[in-house]
Amino acid sequence: MSKSKKMAMSISIAALFWFSLSALALSQGGEMGGGPPLPEKEALKKSREISADFSNELQNSFSSFMTEENYLIAIEGYSNTAQQITQAFRDQTGYYLKRVSLRYRNPANAPDPYEKSALTRFETLNKAGKITGRYDSYEVTVEKGRKYLRYMKPLTTDKACLKCHGGKNDIPEEVKGFLKANYPQDAAMDFRVGSVRGAVSIKIPLTAEKGKPLKK
Numbered sequence: 001m002s003k004s005k006k007m008a009m010s011i012s013i014a015a016l017f018w019f020s021l022s023a024l025a026l027s028q029g030g031e032m033g034g035g036p037p038l039p040e041k042e043a044l045k046k047s048r049e050i051s052a053d054f055s056n057e058l059q060n061s062f063s064s065f066m067t068e069e070n071y072l073i074a075i076e077g078y079s080n081t082a083q084q085i086t087q088a089f090r091d092q093t094g095y096y097l098k099r100v101s102l103r104y105r106n107p108a109n110a111p112d113p114y115e116k117s118a119l120t121r122f123e124t125l126n127k128a129g130k131i132t133g134r135y136d137s138y139e140v141t142v143e144k145g146r147k148y149l150r151y152m153k154p155l156t157t158d159k160a161c162l163k164c165h166g167g168k169n170d171i172p173e174e175v176k177g178f179l180k181a182n183y184p185q186d187a188a189m190d191f192r193v194g195s196v197r198g199a200v201s202i203k204i205p206l207t208a209e210k211g212k213p214l215k216k
């Protein structure tokens with residue numbers, strides 16, 4: 001075997017190994033969730049409930065750290081708990097749940113192709129003034145023969161968000177330092193009031209796994 005072929009092979013073996021590791025991580029309480037299938041209408045109701053509860057919980061957590069005007073304490077606390085709260089909701093509900101963004105701070109919040117196109121659509125709708133507080137989006141998709149309801153609720157920025165997601169002049173120095181040290185790839189800055197900052201994304205199965213009958 002030529003040297004370059006050998007190298008290509010070891011790279012693909014490494015990639016395969018990495019891939020199976022991440023698949024394993026996902027199947028063990030990662031983002032995927034093994035919650036029960038629901039009829040479409042109930043899946044939509046459930047998505048709206050989970051999304052509202054999840055956003056409240058994040059907001060409560062943030063407020064609990066924001067007791068005095070100290071943004072360093074706030075961002076330290078919030079940064080530690082954001083993913084924990086997300087995981088707790090996945091464990092509780094059994095469903096796929098994420099906060100995603102086109103310009104994300106934490107790579108764990110990177111969008112998949114479906115989420116990417118929905119977020120791009122939200123940007124356009126927002127420019128036309130169509131993203132109101134009540135707006136949300138849902139669609140039935142099919143993946144590997146299984147139907148899902150994909151639900152997304154856009155999150156827009158208000159003035160308070162700019163302390164950590166705004167421009168150079170909005171973000172306090174201590175927060176800048178924290179971001180540099182903890183999120184070296186951070187792309188979640190330079191937003192303005194009324195931007196689409198991201199979305200809550202939920203995915204609920206509508207049919208049983210392939211080959212398995214629906215449990216009654």
Ligand code: HEC
Pocket residue numbers: 071074075078079082083099100101103104105106107108109155156157158160161162163164165188197198199
């Ligand atoms: C005190 C600082 C702070 C404030 C204020 C803040 N955020 Fe964030 N935000 C963060 C941090 C830190 C993360 C990364 C959390 C993680 O690790 O998942 C984040 C992540 C996010 C994400 C997930 C996508 C990503 O970029 O990783 C969204 C969506 C988001 N914030 C929206 C908002 C909105 C909307 C507001 C205002 C209502 C807001 N944030 C206010 C610090 C803040």
